[in-house]
Amino acid sequence: MRKSKSFCALAFAFMLMPVSAVAGDVTITVANNSGVQRQEVVEIPVKDVYAKLGINDGDKFIVKNALGQQVTYQITYDGKLLIDASVRPEGTADFTIVPGTPKPMKTIVCGKQYPERVDDIAWENDRTAYRVYGPALQRTGEKAFGIDVWVKNTPDLEVEKRYETELSNHGKIEALKEEGKTAEALEMEQETTYHYDHGYGLDCYKVGPTLGCGAPALMFGGEMVLPYCYKTYRILDNGPLRFTVQLEYNPLTVGTDKNVIEHRIISLDKGSNFNKMTVWYEGLTKPCDMVAGVVLHSEDTKSVLYGENYVLYADPTDNPAKQNFQIYVGVLFPNGVKATKDIMYETPTNGNAGHGVGIITYQPGERYTYYFGSAWSKNDVRTLNEWKLRSEETLNALHAPLKVTVK
Structure with a gap:
């Protein structure tokens, strides 16, 4: 009976422990010692993260900001974890890393x-x-x-769309020129070529x-x-x-x-x-x-x-x-x-x-x-x-x- 009570007490205490203590969360602190606002991609050796999380290399994890929101990250070819950090003058920014599968991340570069x-x-x-x-x-x-x-004047990815629009219409424009339809060719070129600004660069x-x-x-x-x-x-x-x-x-x-x-x-x-x-x-x-x-x-x-x-x-x-x-x-x-x-x-x-x-x-x-x-x-x-x-x-x-x- 004593054994059973001890086990139940331990289990209850385990359930009351913070998630971070159970999962072995990692805290990343980014410090800005300058007197100006900084917004930069910072690098952390990803092997240190795996080691502190107690997970295998290549296992998935989630990065959260101080508000608890998941943030985009990247692991580079040379073993760096990248996080985009915004840090106030002479301030710090904290990120928490936990094991798990992250939500889909938006590609910005x-x-x-x-x-x-x-x-x-x-x-x-x-x-x-x-x-x-x-x-x-x-x-x-x-x-x-x-x-x-x-x-460009938009944060959205545009290059692939520019190539597709340019190349898919180039043959049509040349055909119009060969037919002597110079005005129509010019109009199509102005509407499609990436050498003209269509509102995004x-x-x-x-x-x-x-x-x-x-x-x-x-x-x-x-x-x-x-x-x-x-x-x-x-x-x-x-x-x-x-x-x-x-x-x-x-x-x-x-x-x-x-x-x-x-x-x-x-x-x-x-x-x-x-x-x-x-x-x-x-x-x-x-x-x-x-x-x-x-x-x-x-x-x-x-x-x-x-x-x-x-x-x-x-x-x-x-x-x-x-x-x-x-x-x-x-x-x-x-x-x-x-x-x-x-x-x-x-x-x-x-x-x-x-x-x-x-x-x-x-x-x-x-x-x-x-x-x-x-x-x-x-x-x-x-x-x-x-x-x-x-x-x-x-x-x-x-x-x-x-x-x-x-x-």
Whole structure:
């Protein structure tokens, strides 16, 4: 009888214990030691979470905010748990992780290859979109080297819809032109092409044989050795909070090195105007100057700002007289550069006047990380001064990351 009573008492006490004590919940605290509001995707080693929860690697879990709501999270290819954290100045934000199956999560960042559009790889978050050009385009002979920007003014995912609308109507437009129905063709083009704004953004950034927005290039003999299109790719992360792609380029000749291969890892997070770029070169035997920057277009070579660790530019678009807006582009160098400056062409070609760049001395085998990004005057950044402020605050955040503890 005593045994039975003891067992019942233990069972009753167990039922009264908080759920957290039973489940071995994990608390994530994100601390903001700065004097400004911070909204960023933070990283936690996911192995620490599994260990503290007492569950196996790969088992499902739920992340809740301080209000008890489930929040979107992501586990990356390199073993990080990503959480989007909003933290008040000199404040903290707590998240609770419990074992269980989460509700479906909304994808905010994603990308893919588009073989139907000459192997473009395009990706986007809730602020803007980007693309790089692939081997099918290179085979056509078209010169498009750098990184493209597609502006948007909606947090919704738009890139796939833009490609579908553009490509599904292109043949119809060409057929109308061949039939001499020029006005009808123009009307259909204006209604369907992603080169016009239909209320949610467009592609009006000129790239061509340049760095575009943020590509790197080695220097030899005072000239940039521009890469062409990527050769191979691997998508490492694909949302909901981060997109990551690894790119390998065709061999280049740099001085006496005949087989220099460029590698890039690019990632974009929810809410960020800037991509993280890590670049390294295989087959380079000597230190070499490397640049990263943005193309400067002939229509406006004055609206460029050079800081100690940034280059920012108000790009005039491919039709400044009729578009009447600006695309803000820039490159940030939190790890420092030798100098920031312009490298101008003696004779501008197709509206490309030169580049605004940061210069480093690249050491063979080094992996160098910097950031490139953009904003649109019809969306979240209205002026070049605002873009400067946004860029400086991003650099400050990179130098003083949010502090994350796991309990």
